[in-house]
Structures are given as C-alpha cells and as structure tokens.
Amino acid sequence: MRKKYTIKDIANAAGVSIGTVDRVLHNRGKVSKKALLSVNNALKEFNYKPNPIARTLKNNTVYIIKVLLPDSAKDPFWLPGKEGIEEVMEEYGAFDIDISVHYYNPADSKSFLDIGFGLLGQHIDAFLFVPLFEKESDLLLDELKNKDILTGTFNSFHGGTVDLYVGLDLFMSGRVAAKLMADALKAPSKIALVHIDEESTNAVHLREKERGFRQFFKEMQDYEVITLAIGASGFEQKFAAFIEDEGVGGIFVTTSKVYRIVKALKALGKTKVVVGYDLLEENIKALQSNDIKFLIHQSPKLQASLGLKGLVDNLLLGKELSKKSLLPIQIINSENVESYLY
Amino acid sequence: MRKKYTIKDIANAAGVSIGTVDRVLHNRGKVSKKALLSVNNALKEFNYKPNPIARTLKNNTVYIIKVLLPDSAKDPFWLPGKEGIEEVMEEYGAFDIDISVHYYNPADSKSFLDIGFGLLGQHIDAFLFVPLFEKESDLLLDELKNKDILTGTFNSFHGGTVDLYVGLDLFMSGRVAAKLMADALKAPSKIALVHIDEESTNAVHLREKERGFRQFFKEMQDYEVITLAIGASGFEQKFAAFIEDEGVGGIFVTTSKVYRIVKALKALGKTKVVVGYDLLEENIKALQSNDIKFLIHQSPKLQASLGLKGLVDNLLLGKELSKKSLLPIQIINSENVESYLY
C-alpha cells in the first residue's frame, strides 16, 4: 500500500521542522541555504504534493464570486447557461464560496453596464460574465483589472485580457455548417446566410461564423453564398420577399432563431435545407420533423459551468486556469439530439 | 458576506455540543428526542452541509483502486482510455488513493480472467474495468460483489449489476449512422453493414449498433441493408469479392477499423459513402481526405475518466454514483474533427 507523504515526512527526511518545510513550499524566505537544499531534495525524492484539502481548510475566507448573464427571459438561449451555473452552485454548496447570479438585458448594453458596475461596490474575488457588448465589456474589464478581480468570460470571445475564457471556435463552426450544407446540396447551388439579430451586438460573433462559412465555399466550385441580415422583430415580410426573389436551395442561420425561419418557410409553403444553431425547444422540434437538417450545439450549459468551475477551482484549490479553452463543435441531427437531452 | 455555517454554528443554535450534532448527522443514536428535534431544526434552518474537505481529512485510509483496460498496444482504440485514466490519476495525485492500471489482451478472454482475478489477492476498494467478455465479466463481477468491492464499468454495457456505468446508447448510435447514410444516399440504395472483429467478443456490442441501423431503415422506403461479418486479419479478399458482387452505395462499419475498409476500397479503385466509428489517427486522415464521410465518436477518454472519477468521488467525498450515465453521440466530419483534438 502506497503511503501518502505529508509535510511531516518531508520534515523528517530533511531533518528540519515542518515550519521550515512550509517556508520553503511558500517561498516565504527565512531559510538557510543548507536547509533549503535538503528540503528541496526531500520534496523531489518523495514527489510531494500538498494536500489541497487540508490547505483550503485553513483558509477561512469566503470567496465572493459574481456571475453576470444575459437574461434568459429575453432570450431562451441563455436558459441552459443559467442552469449550468446553478448546478455548479449546488455542487460547491458546502464550500467557502458565495456565488450570486445577476442578469442583464441582452438587447440593452446600458443594462449590462448598469448592473455590471453596480456589482462592484463591495469586495469581489472573481467575476464571470458574457461579454456580448464589446466596448462596454472593455470598460467593465478595465475596472475589474483595476480592482484586481479574477475575470472569466464565456460564449463570446473578447480580445481583451481575461484570466479565463470558455467558448467555441466560431469560425470553425461556420465551416462545419458549410460542409454539412455542401453535403446536402448538389452544385450548382445558391445558399442564403441569414443573421437574425435585433442589435448589432452580436455582430462580431455572427461575422466570425459567416467568415468560416464563406471561406469553406471559396474552396468549392459552383456554390454561391448570399447574406441577409435582418432584425428579429417582424422580419417575416422581408424574408418572404427575399426568398421569392432568390432561388436559394439552403439556408444557414447564424443564430438560435432558426425556428423562426422554419416557421416562415412553412407559411410560404417552401422547403429548404436549413442549418442553424442551438438546441432550443423549438429548434429541436423542427429538427425532429426534418424541417431543420442540422443544428450546431454551442453547449451553453457546459460553457457556463466550466467557466464558473474554472474560477472556483482556482480560488479554492489553486488550480491553474486555462486562458482559453475551446469546446468541440457538436453536430446535431434528428437522431442524436435525444442523447443531448439527458 | 454570507457566513459559512459549520457544525459549531448548528450546535450553538440548537443549544447542544458538536458531539451531539455529529451523532445526529451520522445517525449514531444516543440522542434524546428533544435534542434530535432542535438539531434537526437548526440543520434545516441553516441548510447545513458538512464540509466534505474537512471530512476526508480525518479519514486517513488510503483507498486502493484497480483499473483493468484492454491493452492499447493490441488495439489503438484504447489509447485515449488509457490517457483519460492517467489524467485522473494526475489530478487526484495529492489525495489518499492508490490507483493502478492493468491491461489485458482484448482478443483473449483468458488474459482478462487471469489478470482480473490476479488482482484480487490484496484488499481493494474499487475496481473499474471494460467488460468486453460477457461470461468472464460475470465471473469477475460475482467475485467483486462477494468481496464487497465497488464496481464500475464503461464502454460496454453489461447487464449485471455494477455500481457505476459510463457509456453510449449503441442502438441510438446505429440510428445516427443510418440517418447520416440516408442523407448521403438517394433511394433506392443498397447499403452494406460491416462488422470487422476477430472475436465474437464484441458481438453484443456490434449487434446493438446493427439493430439501430436496421431499425432506422425499416421505417424508410427503398433502402436495403446487407450485413457482412469478417475477421480483422486478412479480410481484404473476402471484402473485395463482396464489394464486386453487391452493388452497394454506402458502407457502415460498426468498429473503429473503418480505415481498413477505406484502404481496401482504394485498392479496388472504388468510392463509397463510408460511415464508421472512432477517432483513430488513420480514421481522421481518411475523414480529412473525404474518404470517410462521418465518424461517430465514442469518447473513450471521457468514458474512462468519468468512470474513474465517479468511483473516486464516491470513496473520497461520498458523492453519489450514477448507475448509468450515457454520453452524447457525437457526429464528426472533416470540419469539426479538429475541435476534438485539442
């Protein structure tokens, strides 16, 4: 039975007290060269790793973590994200952390700023948020850095320096969509790329997907891609006109609002190859009725929970945080969708 | 700042000592009705959760865990599984657990038995293994149950009672493959389903995939599915004869040996729609050169690490173990494969 080595074993082996070993471990100085050497030798020999459990025990501060999410009441895409956060809160319920979640209106950059800055009054250890708005996120990030708060973001990649980011390679997801589309449509074909978004908020986000999509087809013959950008409210007329004019065979929707396209197509009595994003309830229905061919799953729940876990594990256990972790791009069709719903 | 409640807070609130609270928490009896009541009230009021960290600290036994895997030298499919185990070992390196990994020959049920039973000489707390062989796994499982050892399995579902299982819904994965195939091949079409397997070992395994595949096409018109079962060694001739005779448009391979089919097809100068399993290096190459249309990813690494983590977390932190957890069925094409390789 392998013995577990403790700081005491190291101290014995090095012929010093645990106090000295501890000072070496934490670079707290006040150690003679001789002691330092023998301690380091012992550490290496036993491949000693401090017990993280005993370590946190001593640390009796309660870490304060704030999470700022887009309100899922405004956009159901954020519902899984909320759930992910709640699961982590439950899981870490017994630890010395105080996580609180706050919501902003994803269609209103002012609400993001108001609520975000509103949270900075008290002492905070870590801040996790979705940087939907670029400029506003910069402002917030500056302030967070100023106050020396650990920062994490997910879903939207933000150029600035955050301590942790979880997300997808959106460009690549565009290529994936393109490949699926090319599989389904014989050349020559015309394909519509549709951005459905009220705000210019998601612009960067959606533009990345478009770049990937177009880049794929640039390498192919006889495919034409045309872009349509419309607001989410009352886009039906515009879309109808668009679809009548252009003889498109497939539609790639860069947001989770694909189901709206499906509905509009049904109203017009048309059938197209539709590819879009995210496992919203309505999208799943359309997938199962074969009105959507593929969905790309952005795993918002996983993104949120990994983000929060990353911050917590860093604070609590001193685990390293991965500056940028990219999740796999998951392809969903009518048959495997169920396996994502457990 | 929210205070973290400890057993001491509960004791104070209930007007008893921490010893009494502890007895209540562990149902160790020797508590008066009155005390029981007031403690339970306090527990509820504060929503008290014992600090799992302080708890394990006290428990100074080293848990012994054995992992028994098919040898990745014999079948590269098991390489990621090995890696997953190693990562978990690294992650939990500082804890009081002693994990050792052992390997059996996936083509030899005797080696499974020999090595498996050979491990049972000393005291063991948990045993994680891949139950490739049904009868032999039953034997081992009986013995494990006898000795009151925590059991976990992954990858192959085994009817018997294990404490934890991680895997895929193989039937559903067959359906997914079928759907992808149907998308790619216009009816009427003939599709070959190929089992490449030396042993009858994987029979149940592969049969499930076949069931799902066939069931999907039963619901469709004008598709015919024919099955070919061949050994892994020297199947080229048989396969060549088969492919000449039958006018198949697509080939679904139920194992990770798809790349062999691709090679054989190339040698024959033929092109088919090929769908198979697993991200072996050679399969990935074939995917990227468009010789394989789709792969289904069984996430062996994740399966292994989730399995081991489940056992460890149960032993160490008393976390519940999920009797049966099914991973999502992941569809891989030439574009998203890279996102799985980080």
Add this chain to the structure above:
DNA sequence: TTAAAAAATGTGTACGTTAACACGTTTTAC
C-alpha cells in the same frame, strides 16, 4: 431513598497545512 445501570451529552485529540509567534544565534551599528 439510594445505588447502580443506562442514556445522553460534552470534551479532547487527530487529520495536514498554514502562519503567527517565540526563541536562540549571528551580524550590524555605534
């Protein structure tokens, strides 16, 4: 009523790590 037995409760120590503190030794400053 009282002694003994049983039941209920409290106390103390340990787990591994941390960090404040105390102590002894050496160096520095005047």
Add this chain to the structure above:
DNA sequence: GTAAAACGTGTTAACGTACACATTTTTTAA
C-alpha cells in the same frame, strides 16, 4: 564592547469534522 537588528528555526494554535472517551443526567431497581 554592547545593544539592537536580522536571521534561522521550531512550536503551537487554529481550520471543520469524526470519534473515542469522560462526564453528567436520567431511568431503573432494590
């Protein structure tokens, strides 16, 4: 040459929980 500062080192009391053991209270029996 002496006082003060600097340095190296060991000791000890926490952190929250668990459990053996000691102590107190209640019940039972004579």
